Amino acid sequence: QVQLVESGGGLVQAGGSLRLSCGASGRTLVINDMGWYRQAPGKQRELVATITRGGGTNYADSVKGRFTISRDNAKNTVYLQMNSLNTEDTAVYYCNARLILPPRECWGQGTQVTVSP
DSSP, X not given: OEEEEEEOOEEEETTOOXXXXXXXXXXXXXXXXXXXXXXOTTSOOEEEEEEOTTOOEEEOTTTTTTEEEEEETTTTEEEEEEOXXXXXXXXXXXXXXXXXXXXXXXXXXXXXXXXXX
8 A cells, every 4th residue: 555645735826836745655665657636626637747766757738847846766755846836726736656566546635725816
């Protein structure tokens, strides 16, 4: 079993920054890619950014140049630095891990990010 716990969400004004963290515990050796997804009210969950165990990254077009995903494998933690936030970034942000042996996904409980005008 792998457990993911997010932290760092909150309320911020437009133009501000937040840093999300997601710590993994349990059978962390089976974790491959990790990432962040978000779900705004009335919308489907969408990809924000992913990072491989080797550090390769992928971003949604809407966050490129503003968000940075990083990972500390020794601490089993993935981060999301969010800069230049705008109201459209308001959502619940979920940490995701893709596992091996057997292949499956794991999700955190989510952390709320609210950007005020």
